[in-house]
Amino acid sequence: MREKNISKQYSKRKKRVGFPRALLYYYFKAMWESFFKALGAEVVLSSPTNKITKDRGVLETLDDECYSTKLFHGHVLDLLDKEIDYIFVPRFASRKKREVGCPKFVALADILKYTKDNLPPIIGPHYSTSREKHGFWRLVKIIFEIGFKFTKNPLRIIYAALKARKDHKTAMKNISIDEEALKKWENSEILLNDAPLIEDGEKPLKVALIGHTYMLNDSFASLGVRQKLQKLGVDVITSEQMPRKLLERQILRLSMVNYGLEFSEPEKLPKKQLEKHLIGRNDYLYFEFEHEIVGTAMHFLENKSIDGILMLVNFICGPVSVSMEYAKQYAKKIKSETPIIILSLDAHTGEAGFQTRLEAFSDILRMKKSTETIPKSVKMVSGSIIESWS
Amino acid sequence: MTENCDCPKKEGMTSIETLSKEEILESTQEEIALEVSSDKYYLGVDVGSISTNLAIIDSQKNLVESVYIRTEGRPIQSIQQGITLLKEIVGENFQISGVGATGSARQLTGLVVGADVVRNEITAHSLASLNENSEIQTIIEIGGQDSKIIIIRNGLPVDFAMNTVCAAGTGSFLDQQANRLEIPIEEFGDLALKSNNAVAIAGRCTVFAESDMIHKQQLGHSEEDIIRGLSEALVRNYLNNVGKGKEITGPIMFQGGVAANVGIRDALRRSLIKQNKIKHEDDIIVPEHYDVMGAIGVAILVMNKIVKNPEIKTKFVGWQIPDINYQTKGFECKGCPNICEIIEVLMGEKVIARWGSKCGKWDV
Numbered sequence: 001m002r003e004k005n006i007s008k009q010y011s012k013r014k015k016r017v018g019f020p021r022a023l024l025y026y027y028f029k030a031m032w033e034s035f036f037k038a039l040g041a042e043v044v045l046s047s048p049t050n051k052i053t054k055d056r057g058v059l060e061t062l063d064d065e066c067y068s069t070k071l072f073h074g075h076v077l078d079l080l081d082k083e084i085d086y087i088f089v090p091r092f093a094s095r096k097k098r099e100v101g102c103p104k105f106v107a108l109a110d111i112l113k114y115t116k117d118n119l120p121p122i123i124g125p126h127y128s129t130s131r132e133k134h135g136f137w138r139l140v141k142i143i144f145e146i147g148f149k150f151t152k153n154p155l156r157i158i159y160a161a162l163k164a165r166k167d168h169k170t171a172m173k174n175i176s177i178d179e180e181a182l183k184k185w186e187n188s189e190i191l192l193n194d195a196p197l198i199e200d201g202e203k204p205l206k207v208a209l210i211g212h213t214y215m216l217n218d219s220f221a222s223l224g225v226r227q228k229l230q231k232l233g234v235d236v237i238t239s240e241q242m243p244r245k246l247l248e249r250q251i252l253r254l255s256m257v258n259y260g261l262e263f264s265e266p267e268k269l270p271k272k273q274l275e276k277h278l279i280g281r282n283d284y285l286y287f288e289f290e291h292e293i294v295g296t297a298m299h300f301l302e303n304k305s306i307d308g309i310l311m312l313v314n315f316i317c318g319p320v321s322v323s324m325e326y327a328k329q330y331a332k333k334i335k336s337e338t339p340i341i342i343l344s345l346d347a348h349t350g351e352a353g354f355q356t357r358l359e360a361f362s363d364i365l366r367m368k369k370s371t372e373t374i375p376k377s378v379k380m381v382s383g384s385i386i387e388s389w390s
Numbered sequence: 391m392t393e394n395c396d397c398p399k400k401e402g403m404t405s406i407e408t409l410s411k412e413e414i415l416e417s418t419q420e421e422i423a424l425e426v427s428s429d430k431y432y433l434g435v436d437v438g439s440i441s442t443n444l445a446i447i448d449s450q451k452n453l454v455e456s457v458y459i460r461t462e463g464r465p466i467q468s469i470q471q472g473i474t475l476l477k478e479i480v481g482e483n484f485q486i487s488g489v490g491a492t493g494s495a496r497q498l499t500g501l502v503v504g505a506d507v508v509r510n511e512i513t514a515h516s517l518a519s520l521n522e523n524s525e526i527q528t529i530i531e532i533g534g535q536d537s538k539i540i541i542i543r544n545g546l547p548v549d550f551a552m553n554t555v556c557a558a559g560t561g562s563f564l565d566q567q568a569n570r571l572e573i574p575i576e577e578f579g580d581l582a583l584k585s586n587n588a589v590a591i592a593g594r595c596t597v598f599a600e601s602d603m604i605h606k607q608q609l610g611h612s613e614e615d616i617i618r619g620l621s622e623a624l625v626r627n628y629l630n631n632v633g634k635g636k637e638i639t640g641p642i643m644f645q646g647g648v649a650a651n652v653g654i655r656d657a658l659r660r661s662l663i664k665q666n667k668i669k670h671e672d673d674i675i676v677p678e679h680y681d682v683m684g685a686i687g688v689a690i691l692v693m694n695k696i697v698k699n700p701e702i703k704t705k706f707v708g709w710q711i712p713d714i715n716y717q718t719k720g721f722e723c724k725g726c727p728n729i730c731e732i733i734e735v736l737m738g739e740k741v742i743a744r745w746g747s748k749c750g751k752w753d754v
Contacts, residue, residue, distance in 0.1 A: 047727060050726065050727035050728040050729075051727060051728050051729045051730075052727045052729070053727070219748075220728070220748075224748065339548065339549075352494060353552070355510075356494070356510045356511065356512070356552070357552065359509070359510040359512075359513070360510045360511075360512035360513060360550055363509070363510065363512070363513040363547075364512075364513075364546075364547050364548065364549075364550070367546055367547065368546060368548070
């Protein structure tokens with residue numbers, strides 16, 4: 001009798017789908033959440049990254065994994081305590097013609113399958129436009145395959161897919177700012193965050209905070225970098241906030257430079273001709289999520305309107321080691337005057353070293369900015385002082 | 391200099407303030423220097439992982455007095471010890487117009503001494519070096535656990551790097567090897583200079599260095615040659631890690647505790663000349679007070695702040711710091727899964743600060 005009751009309750013209960021709050025989730029959360037909710041499922045998220053997530057993730061994974069992947073595994077373990085019916089870990093490879101995501105994303109689902117016990121069924125659709133030439137029909141297949149796990153009504157599935165698409169577009173639009181707003185920010189007309197803490201008579205520093213979305217939006221993993229910068233009187237723009245069109249333009253330019261084409265004005269080149277140049281080239285920046293990193297860095301290295309660039313990379317990330325080098329070389333190539341600092345983060349919670357570097361960086365930027373700088377006043381009187389030292 | 395500093399003459403101070411400009415100009419240069427230097431003093435405290443340095447400067451940025459002691463993992467006690475030593479030299483009535491704290495324990499130090507300025511070591515070191523010599527292009531700082539490089543252009547710091555996870559390119563590497571050879575670290579430099587033939591020793595890690603060193607000893611290499619090899623290994627490690635990709639040009643200011651070691655100075659000179667980074671041996675300058683540069687730098691920062699805003703009253707706790715019972719307590723906050731490690735600083739019975747929480751709920 002009792003068993004019957006439980007099973008009755010169980011069937012009435014919404015099916016629970018767990019999302020690890022890590023990696024791709026940060027890019028596609030709007031799409032995934034609205035799709036599964038519209039199908040009638042209950043979305044269960046792992047808790048925001050905390051010390052336990054980190055410790056469990058680090059213990060669970062190999063040493064060679066990147067910090068964010070370690071956190072991913074911590075989030076999966078967190079979800080397993082939450083009575084979920086499915087866990088959603090798509091085998092996402094690419095969604096564009098040439099560019100791919102991080103190669104690690106494709107493997108996540110299979111790694112989980114073979115390393116975790118008591119794992120609920122994985123919903124892990126494989127999607128790869130660049131290698132497998134998956135296209136629209138593949139997407140339709142994925143949508144229905146997932147949909148029929150939750151509902152028998154095909155119309156509901158179509159509705160869910162369309163709603164997910166719409167919500168994703170809106171979310172993307174809300175995150176990034178348009179070029180007009182960017183101009184205003186560069187001219188110090190607007191702030192993008194809560195007012196930074198500054199002393200009287202000082203102006204906030206403008207810094208581009210560049211990094212992966214799953215790094216910058218995870219305040220534990222990024223050691224609260226945004227709050228720390230705010231306390232140091234810095235207003236940041238993040239790479240995910242950058243206007244998408246501007247970023248794509250920058251990447252096209254970068255590719256053109258690499259092929260010895262004209263440096264500027266890619267708009268003037270016919271798109272087809274450009275594609276012809278790009279296809280089949282090995283040195284094209286083919287990591288999709290690095291586009292916003294390199295593009296943002298390029299924009300601000302050229303543009304003298306901001307005070308500095310802070311690049312946050314997670315330790316041992318493969319794609320970022322490529323984009324970091326692109327950014328460094330580009331800075332050298334154009335002899336950029338914008339100071340750039342690259343900080344790499346791993347599973348350390350001791351924040352003192354991180355704080356010291358941020359403080360020193362903001363000090364340098366402030367000294368550079370103001371004419372009433374401290375070292376200059378030192379310089380003015382230094383003649384007399386050196387004598388008195390000896 | 392110290393004999394002038396026993397006590398700030400209150401009458402003298404007020405009189406110079408009431409003097410008109412002409413009157414000041416009339417009095418002789420020497421007298422002004424004396425009077426001015428006896429009116430305001432600033433204290434800088436630099437508490438690092440290995441050493442605790444205190445420095446008092448006058449309003450001309452001259453070093454009046456300094457103290458260098460070992461931290462030995464007890465920052466509060468070493469600050470109190472340092473203050474005691476300073477008090478013995480300058481006397482209880484010595485007036486301090488401003489205090490600054492720097493070093494990796496700057497937050498705690500700031501609380502204990504009542505600092506007006508708490509700043510990071512990079513800024514402090516740049517300021518002190520620029521004060522010493524405004525022409526410098528590079529600052530090389532090798533301390534006990536920390537090493538850093540600061541690139542200066544046109545009198546402004548433009549780039550810096552600090553050692554990361556490993557302390558191999560720092561003083562503790564030498565300390566380790568000195569222990570192993572049972573030679574006092576103070577004699578290390580002179581011994582290295584005696585050698586004409588450095589032995590190649592892997593410097594990437596003390597573990598590798600040890601096995602390498604034992605092999606070389608067994609082969610019959612002399613102690614001097616091995617020590618010189620170690621010095622070169624440290625320099626190589628520093629230049630390859632901290633100095634990687636940095637544009638090192640002369641004049642170079644070499645400071646930090648390791649700058650005391652003549653063997654390292656020599657190895658650094660030779661290595662940089664070999665790499666064509668500098669042309670002459672004189673391009674590396676070791677300042678007279680190489681070991682307390684951080685403290686001098688932060689004292690200058692305080693001075694600048696107070697000169698700018700003369701109405702600021704210093705928060706300096708006073709010379710009774712050694713008599714105050716400071717305590718720190720640590721506990722884990724169980725409020726959320728972050729399990730933050732909270733540090734509580736007590737002054738007597740009173741909690742004066744708490745830090746370590748991510749959410750800020752424990753902040754006083």
